[in-house]
Amino acid sequence: MTNAALDEAITQLRDELLGREFGSIRVRDLRRDEDTGSGSGDEDDDGLRLLVLLESPSDTGTGAWPPDDAFELRRAIARWWTTREETDISGISVVLLPATPESQDFDPQAEGDLGQAVEGGDDERPNSA
Amino acid sequence: MMSDPIRPEALLRQARLLAGFEALRGRPSPTNHRRAVSAAYYALFHDLITHCVDEVFRVQISDAERYRAARWIDHRDIRRVCSWVLAVDAVGDVTHSSRPQSLADKGVWEFFTREVPGGRQNAVPSRLAFVADAFNGLQDARHDADYDSSASFPKATTKTHVLTAQRAVEHLGASTADPYFRRFFVFVIGSAGRLK
Numbered sequence: 001m002t003n004a005a006l007d008e009a010i011t012q013l014r015d016e017l018l019g020r021e022f023g024s025i026r027v028r029d030l031r032r033d034e035d036t037g038s039g040s041g042d043e044d045d046d047g048l049r050l051l052v053l054l055e056s057p058s059d060t061g062t063g064a065w066p067p068d069d070a071f072e073l074r075r076a077i078a079r080w081w082t083t084r085e086e087t088d089i090s091g092i093s094v095v096l097l098p099a100t101p102e103s104q105d106f107d108p109q110a111e112g113d114l115g116q117a118v119e120g121g122d123d124e125r126p127n128s129a
Numbered sequence: 130m131m132s133d134p135i136r137p138e139a140l141l142r143q144a145r146l147l148a149g150f151e152a153l154r155g156r157p158s159p160t161n162h163r164r165a166v167s168a169a170y171y172a173l174f175h176d177l178i179t180h181c182v183d184e185v186f187r188v189q190i191s192d193a194e195r196y197r198a199a200r201w202i203d204h205r206d207i208r209r210v211c212s213w214v215l216a217v218d219a220v221g222d223v224t225h226s227s228r229p230q231s232l233a234d235k236g237v238w239e240f241f242t243r244e245v246p247g248g249r250q251n252a253v254p255s256r257l258a259f260v261a262d263a264f265n266g267l268q269d270a271r272h273d274a275d276y277d278s279s280a281s282f283p284k285a286t287t288k289t290h291v292l293t294a295q296r297a298v299e300h301l302g303a304s305t306a307d308p309y310f311r312r313f314f315v316f317v318i319g320s321a322g323r324l325k
Contacts, residue, residue, distance in 0.1 A: 049269075057285050062150070064288035067296045071259050074266070075218070082219035088231045089219060090212035093269040095286075102283045 023069030028099035029053040047091035053099040140172035144291045162282035163274040169294035170271035176298045178202050184314035201321040210316045211261035213237040218258040224248045240312050256300040263297035
């Protein structure tokens with residue numbers, strides 16, 4: 001697939017998804033990640049990456065997008081791609097991100113909680129030391 | 130000899146903690162978020178391997194044998210099979226008379242579809258497609274978390290990864306008798322590069 005054809009397909013996919021709802025998830029934008037590749041050295045790591053920007057999960061109670069809804073979104077992308085491009089989507093990774101930046105405030109309580117929990121350990125076996 | 134087995138449920142607890150589910154306000158350390166994603170992936174990885182080993186060894190084996198068998202399976206082995214399952218799932222409910230090119234000659238098409246008038250139709254249970262999608266998605270995220278300094282892990286993204294791993298582990302635990310999950314486990318063991 002040429003770069004131009006790829007860009008065209010992504011534009012069409014974006015038009016298809018924009019404003020659509022998957023359960024409680026609403027898509028705000030979709031674009032190609034120009035900085036693809038994590039450098040892990042994995043041969044599967046050189047594929048295309050799609051960034052899907054979503055409305056923040058304000059009413060889910062967990063601060064997360066519901067996993068089932070996120071799956072249905074990725075599944076819709078895979079089915080659209082397979083039908084329209086007649087190739088499977090296995091080389092393409094889909095990354096879900098909030099459309100609006102989150103607060104960058106550092107939470108010292110989170111670090112405190114972590115330290116306490118690690119000290120407590122998670123092993124049910126009596127400490128033999 | 131005493132051992133400290135890898136416990137998926139403990140990794141999930143660690144992931145939840147690192148993702149800040151119990152934090153009071155603000156944003157936990159980005160480093161914690163990266164480690165949360167990694168722990169979530171490894172929880173699913175090890176849980177999936179356990180199911181695969183249990184599927185193949187339906188007789189009692191020792192823990193030492195179980196741990197050894199688990200080492201047969203590589204990350205890429207599972208990813209490959211997950212991609213096959215997702216390729217079948219991506220055809221949706223459309224009837225196909227021929228298998229997608231990416232599945233040629235692997236038998237996957239026949240094992241994960243059912244015969245209907247005019248061809249074959251996707252038979253992958255949604256829960257299995259969820260697990261396969263979760264595995265590949267979490268593996269990508271794990272690579273970014275561990276290697277890519279340009280990647281970002283906002284709270285919503287990180288927590289979704291953790292809950293996705295948790296849900297996938299639940300699906301695995303509830304589906305050990307499902308014939309398509311059992312086929313999936315066997316395909317993973319059959320793809321194990323370290324056995325070849």
